[in-house]
Amino acid sequence: DAGVIQSPRHEVTEMGQEVTLRCKPISGHDYLFWYRQTMMRGLELLIYFNNNVPIDDSGMPEDRFSAKMPNASFSTLKIQPSEPRDSAVYFCASTIWGGVVDTEAFFGQGTRLTVV
Amino acid sequence: AQSVAQPEDQVNVAEGNPLTVKCTYSVSGNPYLFWYVQYPNRGLQFLLKYITGDNLVKGSYGFEAEFNKSQTSFHLKKPSALVSDSALYFCAVRDPILTGGGNKLTFGTGTQLKVEL
Numbered sequence: 001d002a003g004v005i006q007s008p009r010h011e012v013t014e015m016g017q018e019v020t021l022r023c024k025p026i027s028g029h030d031y032l033f034w035y036r037q038t039m040m041r042g043l044e045l046l047i048y049f050n051n052n053v054p055i056d057d058s059g060m061p062e063d064r065f066s067a068k069m070p071n072a073s074f075s076t077l078k079i080q081p082s083e084p085r086d087s088a089v090y091f092c093a094s095t096i097w098g099g100v101v102d103t104e105a106f107f108g109q110g111t112r113l114t115v116v
Numbered sequence: 117a118q119s120v121a122q123p124e125d126q127v128n129v130a131e132g133n134p135l136t137v138k139c140t141y142s143v144s145g146n147p148y149l150f151w152y153v154q155y156p157n158r159g160l161q162f163l164l165k166y167i168t169g170d171n172l173v174k175g176s177y178g179f180e181a182e183f184n185k186s187q188t189s190f191h192l193k194k195p196s197a198l199v200s201d202s203a204l205y206f207c208a209v210r211d212p213i214l215t216g217g218g219n220k221l222t223f224g225t226g227t228q229l230k231v232e233l
Contacts, residue, residue, distance in 0.1 A: 042225040048220065
């Protein structure tokens, strides 16, 4: 498996524009996490899914942020409208927990978002 | 609510000396504990985990960690540090029994390890 795949790797956008970040988890994993990393706040959990269903979105900072997981192999994190303070590195991670298999979380390479 | 604390923003160690990166946690049930490492401009890489069993866990690159339930700690250790170990280290906790939000994976704020010659 190629691991967790995120796209794009880098995104520069103007304030007010819509931004969509994408994630393809490892095949067979049933949990998917979205994190945001900044110097000031460290690594923050934004939202996570289990079997494509959002379990906890309490970390989503504002209504401008939304996340979806339409199927087991794809998730999106959307920011609309974007603001300069959204500039950060966004990570996606996936894992399989419970039952016979119980692994660690695997992270993608991240998307570095810059809002100007 | 579950939480993880990494009390040191930075740890400096001379190459060849032992290193310790501290982590304490708070959960309602029995914790699953993890250590990850992040190199510049990279994603997080898994080092080791504690689920159950022996309190001393061995992981990648010669790292190990000791689970101490009474002190709610999971410190990362290495007997002899290398310059190439210099990176950002994260401790994480998962509480599989947490009501309403089971299996949330929460990270500490990270500790920058700097190993010097």
